[in-house]
Amino acid sequence: MKITDIINSLQELNFDLKYEVKNKNELYVRIKADQIRKIVLICVDLYKFNYICEFSVVEKKTTIKEKETTINCVFSNSKQGYYVICSYTTQKKPIDLSNIIYQSRLFQREINKEYDYKIKEVSGTGAYQVAVGPVHAGIIEPGHFRFSVMGEPIENLEIKLMYKYRGIEKQCEDINANTLNLMFERISGESSVAYGEVYAILVEKLLCADVSAPIKAFRVVLLELERMYNYMDDLGGVGNDIGYSYVAKKFGYFSEVVHQLCERVTESRFMRNSIVPLGMNIDFDESKRKDILDTIRGIKSRVLSIIKMSVNSVSFLDRVEDSGMVSRDMAKKLCMTGVVARACNLKYDVRAAFPYELYKEIKRDINIETKGGVFERYKLKARELKDTFTFIEKALAYINVDIKREKKEVCLIEGLEAIASVETVKGELVVYGLTGKNNKFDRIYFKTPSFTNWTGLSQAVLGEIVPDFPLINKSFNMSYSENDK
Amino acid sequence: MNNIIDRIKYGTETIKNPIKDNEFSYGKIVAARNVCDNCGKCMNECLVDAIKINTITNAEHLVSIDDKKCIYCRNCVDICPKSVLQMTSDYKMSELELAGDKLRDKIYKTFNRSLVLRVVDTGSCNACMSELNAMSNTFYDISRFGINVSPSPRHADGLVVTGPVTINMKEALEKTYHAMAEPKIVIGVGSCAYNGGIFKEGDGVFGTLHDILPVDLVIPGCPPSPQAIIFGLFKIMDKIKK
Numbered sequence: 001m002k003i004t005d006i007i008n009s010l011q012e013l014n015f016d017l018k019y020e021v022k023n024k025n026e027l028y029v030r031i032k033a034d035q036i037r038k039i040v041l042i043c044v045d046l047y048k049f050n051y052i053c054e055f056s057v058v059e060k061k062t063t064i065k066e067k068e069t070t071i072n073c074v075f076s077n078s079k080q081g082y083y084v085i086c087s088y089t090t091q092k093k094p095i096d097l098s099n100i101i102y103q104s105r106l107f108q109r110e111i112n113k114e115y116d117y118k119i120k121e122v123s124g125t126g127a128y129q130v131a132v133g134p135v136h137a138g139i140i141e142p143g144h145f146r147f148s149v150m151g152e153p154i155e156n157l158e159i160k161l162m163y164k165y166r167g168i169e170k171q172c173e174d175i176n177a178n179t180l181n182l183m184f185e186r187i188s189g190e191s192s193v194a195y196g197e198v199y200a201i202l203v204e205k206l207l208c209a210d211v212s213a214p215i216k217a218f219r220v221v222l223l224e225l226e227r228m229y230n231y232m233d234d235l236g237g238v239g240n241d242i243g244y245s246y247v248a249k250k251f252g253y254f255s256e257v258v259h260q261l262c263e264r265v266t267e268s269r270f271m272r273n274s275i276v277p278l279g280m281n282i283d284f285d286e287s288k289r290k291d292i293l294d295t296i297r298g299i300k301s302r303v304l305s306i307i308k309m310s311v312n313s314v315s316f317l318d319r320v321e322d323s324g325m326v327s328r329d330m331a332k333k334l335c336m337t338g339v340v341a342r343a344c345n346l347k348y349d350v351r352a353a354f355p356y357e358l359y360k361e362i363k364r365d366i367n368i369e370t371k372g373g374v375f376e377r378y379k380l381k382a383r384e385l386k387d388t389f390t391f392i393e394k395a396l397a398y399i400n401v402d403i404k405r406e407k408k409e410v411c412l413i414e415g416l417e418a419i420a421s422v423e424t425v426k427g428e429l430v431v432y433g434l435t436g437k438n439n440k441f442d443r444i445y446f447k448t449p450s451f452t453n454w455t456g457l458s459q460a461v462l463g464e465i466v467p468d469f470p471l472i473n474k475s476f477n478m479s480y481s482e483n484d485k
Numbered sequence: 486m487n488n489i490i491d492r493i494k495y496g497t498e499t500i501k502n503p504i505k506d507n508e509f510s511y512g513k514i515v516a517a518r519n520v521c522d523n524c525g526k527c528m529n530e531c532l533v534d535a536i537k538i539n540t541i542t543n544a545e546h547l548v549s550i551d552d553k554k555c556i557y558c559r560n561c562v563d564i565c566p567k568s569v570l571q572m573t574s575d576y577k578m579s580e581l582e583l584a585g586d587k588l589r590d591k592i593y594k595t596f597n598r599s600l601v602l603r604v605v606d607t608g609s610c611n612a613c614m615s616e617l618n619a620m621s622n623t624f625y626d627i628s629r630f631g632i633n634v635s636p637s638p639r640h641a642d643g644l645v646v647t648g649p650v651t652i653n654m655k656e657a658l659e660k661t662y663h664a665m666a667e668p669k670i671v672i673g674v675g676s677c678a679y680n681g682g683i684f685k686e687g688d689g690v691f692g693t694l695h696d697i698l699p700v701d702l703v704i705p706g707c708p709p710s711p712q713a714i715i716f717g718l719f720k721i722m723d724k725i726k727k
Contacts, residue, residue, distance in 0.1 A: 134657050137636030139617050141606045142654055163653045164608040166687035174686070179532055182558050186683055189612025189708065233615070246488045252622035253498050259619065264509045269710055270612050273558045281563075302495070309487045407563065481611045 001047060003027055003082050009047075015039065023205050023418050025082040025354075033088045036095055040073060040086065044100060049075035049084060050348075051335055052430055053447035054094070054107035057087070066091050071111070073097070074419065074430065074447075078353040083419050103335045103452055119158045122148040127155075130466055134163045141480035145469075152465050157458040164484035172444040173436070177203065177277075177410045180441070185272050187446065188482035193226040194424035196275040201356055202420040202433045203277035203410055215280055216357040217398035221292065222262075222271050223357075224388040224395070228296075229258040230425040231385040232303070237474040238378055239310060242319045247310045254299050254306075261295045264288075276407050284403035289396055300389050307382045320375040324460040324472035327372060334459065335452045338427020340476055343380045344372035350423035362394045374475040412439050426450055426479055448482040503625045504577070504716045511557045511706075512575040516548035521569045527561035532683055533676065536561060552578045553679040556707035579704045579717035595668065596642055599631030600722055602672070603641035605661050607694075608684065609648030612708040613675045617645065619711045632718055638664040643721075644698075647674045649681040652691045662698055670701040670721065674714060679703045 001009070006027060007019050015038070018030040031039050043049045052074040071094045075084045088095075094111050097104040109115070121129070127150050134142035144160040168187055175183055184199040185192040197219060204210065236251025259269045266274045266282050274282050310316050326336070331344035341348060349366045351359040367383045369376035412435040421430045427449030436442030457476050461469055521538065523546045528536045535554035539547045548569055550561075562570045606614055620627045621634070635641045638661045650658060662671070673694050676682040680693045694700055704717035719725050 134654065135605055135638075135661055139604045139614055139634060141609075141611055141614060142657065163657070164606070164648070164651055165653055165689040166608050166649065166651055166684045167689040168684070168687060171684070171687050175532065179530065179560065182532055182556065182560075183683060186610040186612075186707075189610040189615060192612065233618075246491075249623050250491075252619070253624055256619060256622050256624040260509075263507075263710075267509065267511055267559070268557075269616070270708065272707075273560070281559075302491075305491065309491070312487075405563075479611060481609070484608075 001077070002080055006047065006084065010039075010042075013042070023208075026419055027082060027084045028417075029084065029086050031086055031088045033090050033095060036073070036086065036088045037097065037100065040097055040100055043075050043084065043086070047077070049077055051101045051103065052076050052083070052428075053445075054097075054104060054111070055432065055445045055447075056094070056111045057434060057443050057445075069094075071095075072432070074432070076353075078348055081354050085419070102333050103455070106452065106455065115162050119146050119160070120148065120156050122150060122155050124150070126151040143480050147461075147466055147469070149466060153463050154461050154466060154469070157461050157469075159454055159458055161454065161480060162484050164481055166485065168485045169444055169446065173441055175440065177412050177439045177441065181276055182273060185270075187485065188424075188448070188479045189270055190230055190479060191226065191424040191426065191429075191482070192270040192272050193222050193275060194422050194429060196272070197223060197356075198420050198422040198429055198431050200275050200277045201422065202418055202431055203412070205418040205420055206412060206416050206433065206435060207278075207410070209278055211278060213358075214284075214399045214401055214403055217395045218280055218284055218403055219275055220358045220362070220395040221392050221399075222266070222274055224391045225258060225262055225265075225292075226271060227425055228385065228388040228392075229255045229262070231381045231388070232258065234381050234474070234477050235307070235310075235378065235385070237477060238320070238374070238471065239316075241471040241474045242316055244310065244313065244316055247306055247316075250302075250306045254303055257295065257299055261292065264291055277410050278408040279406035280403055281405055281407055283405050284399065286402070289399065292392065293396065296389055296392055303385065307385075311379070311382075317375070319468075319471065320373070320378055320475075322371075322373055322375075323464060323468055324374045324475060325372050326456055326460045330459055331372065331456065334455050336427070336456045337449050337453065338423070338425075339377060339380050339384065340427065340453050340456060342367060343369045343376040345370045348428075350421050350428050354421050356422065358395055358398060362391055374472055377475045410439070412441075424449060426477075426482075427453060446482070446485060448479070448485070450478040450480075450483040453478050454483060498623045499626045499629075500624060503627070504712055504719065506574070507576065507710075507712060508574050510574045510576045510710055510712065511559075512573045513552060513578055514550045514555065514557075514562065514570055514572050516550065517569050517571070518547065519545055520567050521546040521548050522567060524566065526564050526566070527570065530560045530564050532556065532558070533685070552705045553703050554676055554682070555705065556676050556683060558707075576706070576710060576713040577716050578706075579702060579713065579720055581702055581720065582700050594723065596670070596722055598722075599633070600643055600718060601633050601635045601641050602643045602645050603635055603638045603661065603665065604645045604647070605654075605658055607646055607648045607654040607658050607678075608651040608690065609675060609677055613647035613677075616708045616711050616714060617647070617674065620714055625711050625715060627715060627718070630715075630719070630724070631722075632715075638662075639666065641665055641669070643670040643672055645672045645674055646678050646694055646698075649677045649684045649687070649690045650692060650694055650697060651689050653689070655691045655697065659697065671698045672717065672721070673700050673703045674717075675709060676705060676707050679705070682707065
């Protein structure tokens with residue numbers, strides 16, 4: 001169904017609604033609070049939309065005691081590529097939607113700021129709990145895991161995060177739009193480029209601007225370079241947790257090679273402050289093209305041989321096969337995104353559904369696996385890694401001129417809103433922006449991929465043994481930083 | 486078998502001197518003398534207030550940049566109309582916080598053969614964690630210099646902290662510190678660990694690491710490259726030849 005059909009269809013249902021189409025692919029529907037449950041049910045059951053997120057926008061004080069909050073529920077139609085934003089105002093807590101959409105409780109807890117909750121307990125013969133964290137062994141971010149175990153198998157896993165909560169969304173409202181990309185890039189260091197990119201898309205959408213084809217191609221090169229070193233780290237991490245240190249160390253080395261390439265190209269190992277709205281903040285010339293091509297061609301055959309080495313090893317397969325399974329229905333219920341969801345046979349990739357930059361031309365099909373275990377995630381990451389090599393070469397072919405460093409001033413008009421999405425390494429990242437006064441934003445909301453995928457992890461470990469947890473965790477490799485914000 | 490063939494085919498990947506000069510690295514920002522006209526554009530552009538302009542005489546202004554606060558985004562370098570500021574590739578910026586203290590010197594001497602570290606992340610963006618992980622890859626291979634990461638604070642000589650200290654992580658950080666045996670050192674990695682960096686004003690941030698623990702070394706950068714971190718660790722181990 002196209003966006004106009006949705007409007008016609010909703011009008012036939014005789015609800016008292018206000019419609020507005022913004023930025024070509026965003027339908028804003030203003031709903032009265034008592035009708036929201038019906039509309040959400042129609043969106044999910046009749047139109048088969050995907051639930052993305054739910055967040056509060058502006059708190060207005062109506063009287064001294066009472067305040068009014070606008071709640072936005074975002075849905076997407078991945079086949080036609082548009083978003084539907086259902087918004088309603090309420091003076092109390094948001095209306096409970098959890099019996100229609102399971103994951104809604106997660107977002108409502110975030111809106112209500114109810115982070116304290118009771119951890120489930122198991123009782124009986126052989127029942128005990130294992131508490132891990134927040135400070136872990138090794139160089140890992142903080143988070144608390146509580147395993148409830150019956151004998152050997154894990155009965156329940158509670159993941160308690162938010163140790164790294166810094167209040168980034170609030171801070172974004174105080175920063176001028178010209179330097180806000182720096183803050184975006186520091187939400188998750190591993191996905192710096194993707195966050196820079198989503199900010200650029202957001203601002204370009206708000207300004208109805210576009211950039212030239214070579215710049216688009218160059219952005220794709222940087223995005224894919226980032227994907228490359230992240231997947232190398234992920235594959236190496238799986239090798240490390242199994243005890244296959246040769247594979248782990250080699251992937252670590254390849255990742256270092258790519259990091260050094262990034263440093264040569266953009267003067268930053270994480271390619272920070274490279275993608276800015278309306279342009280690029282770094283130069284590109286023939287020597288850089290040669291450097292990128294030489295480096296990635298130099299390691300490509302070696303990367304492929306190491307992947308082959310790992311999947312041909314019996315002891316490796318013994319650990320990864322049939323462990324950490326998530327079913328397709330469960331992945332859909334938990335709104336999982338990214339590689340983790342694609343391993344469960346959910347065919348969804350932002351690069352194909354909402355193509356940005358050059359992906360319309362170069363991203364033809366979506367890689368999927370069916371079983372949803374550790375091995376499927378490993379294979380899928382390996383395939384995505386192979387794809388990055390071809391994407392970089394394809395994208396470089398689009399750059400026919402030298403790109404000059406250019407940073408234009410951004411002037412935002414008050415009261416505009418837009419939604420931008422990018423496929424980061426972890427999955428779908430959706431950012432909502434509402435502009436305010438003085439070239440600043442009034443509200444920035446991040447729906448980070450890790451936020452919903454973490455709940456997938458607690459499903460994946462059920463029935464497995466505790467020593468398998470690090471392996472399953474590494475095969476997910478979710479970011480604590482972007483979840484906690 | 487495959488491992489051995491691969492190993493023979495490609496040889497060793499480790500570099501001999503991990504703190505050799507790197508012309509592509511970001512590094513110290515230096516200011517030219519007698520050029521600045523005090524327009525203040527760089528100060529407005531800076532997100533972390535790392536830039537100060539000191540007026541010496543009426544016509545002469547000196548720009549100074551705090552290495553530890555700086556996030557090396559280069560916006561000030563680009564915006565300066567008179568090109569006063571310039572970025573060098575000198576990443577060797579870490580300085581001991583309490584230099585000259587004789588007791589401290591003694592402590593560093595005891596660690597100069599090996600250093601076992603415990604890493605605690607208190608709210609970083611995970612780029613610093615990624616760089617700390619990269620130190621032990623086969624390219625840098627820091628374990629040959631006696632630097633290792635311990636899984637338990639009981640076995641550690643030093644505590645490495647990344648990120649601003651969030652309210653939720655403060656207690657865990659203190660507990661980790663008190664679980665370590667004396668003598669112990671605290672190393673802050675990245676500008677966030679020095680004074681909160683870009684997240685300083687966040688409502689979930691408790692304060693700076695200096696308020697909670699005595700910091701011995703700060704490694705500046707956002708994130709500091711593995712080379713910069715290794716340089717800082719060598720400095721505390723007294724391995725830098727003067």
